[in-house]
Amino acid sequence: MKKIILAGYMASGKTTTGSLAALTLGLKHYDLDTLMERHTAKSIPQLFTEKGEVYFRKTEHELLKTILDTGDSFVLSLGGGTPCYANNHLFLRRDDVVSVYLRAGIDELVKRLQGNTAYRPQVAGQDGGTFREFVAKHLFDRSWYYYQAKHIINVDDKTPGAVVEQIIQLVS
Template identity: 55%
Template sequence: MKKIVLVGYMGSGKSIIGQLLAEKLHLPFYDLDFLIEKEFQKSIMEIFSDEGEVFFRKKEHEIFKKMIENDESFVLSTGGGTPCYANNHLYLQNHPVYSVYLKASIPVLVGRLKNEIAKRPLLHNLSDEETFDYIAKHLFDRNYYYNQCKFNVATDEKTPEEIVAEIEQLL
């Protein structure tokens, strides 16, 4: 059984890398945000808006835990905050999981997220300068959890294919 869980800040490439990696390894691919949206028939933005972040994090934990504890092999991309709440980082350490932190620099993350701010509940009300500062602070706060992963893969200036190849070598 092989469970590969991709962790990283929003915009780090978890979904794209996850899809490519799953295809290459002939495993199913799951996106935790999509699983949550499917269960609630709402976008993440709507869940945050209607129910609040605490509700969202509780449901995120429940679905994450269920995925980690099932007997299926897969590649799973998590939300940017997943490992930082409800001791989810401990699930990555205490279960047979290959956890991979996709590490991107702040300027790269800001560049990638610039065009997606409307879809990102935590960024949608921020100016460009506020976005940079927010990401810098958030990334600093979350680094402890991200660095609990078994593997760290720097993603700056690499193609998705190069990142997938690097992850394959680590596994």
Template identity: 50%
Template structure:
């Protein structure tokens, strides 16, 4: 089974993905880290030097490479991955189990305010502008996120609770 985790930045895709993969005893991959490995450039630098279109093409190529694998794995997608190059349609393959990790705007603001330094898109955001930024993105991405096989709400849940909920959905 190819398990894909999608959702907005800060929803916990990477942390939950790593724990889920460990529980299932299958490899875990983070799409952004795989892009950085292949290009030898950080995501922030890739955006700055080559632009978003180049980044999205590379993201699509690497996603397709993962989908072609025969082995089981958990893959954490970037927040925007499902929204470009019809990537959301790639997640509809019969051997793909996709999970939208749905977080409320309040949860996302709370988490992302603490991570602004590591997230280039958020550097200049105060709490009010960040809330507006997230609301707009979620509105734009809602259709794509809801193409997932299952939706798991992450608000006020521990990583263990979320992983157990996803594991139960896999059964």
């Protein structure tokens, strides 16, 4: 049984890499943000706006626990903040989990995020002058949780396919 969890900051490639890894390994792929949207029938920005972050994080934790407690094999792409709340980082250390931190540098994250902030409540409304500074501080605040993953893959300047190859080596 393989339970592969991908963690990392927003735009680090968790969903794209997770989908490709699952396809390559013949496993199911779950994206926690997509599951949240289906479960609540609301988009992530709507959830933050209408229900608040506390509701979002509580629901996210319950869904994560439910998925991990199944007997299934899968690849799971977490939301960027998932490991940082409700002791979710402890799930990254479970014996039945292969957890991977997709580590991207600040410049790479800023490049990937610019022009793509509307769907991301944590960075929506950040202006160009303070955007890089916000990402740097936010990443610093979350890094300890990401580093709880059992494995780290640097994704800067790598294609999703190259990252998937490294994941396959980890689970072989």
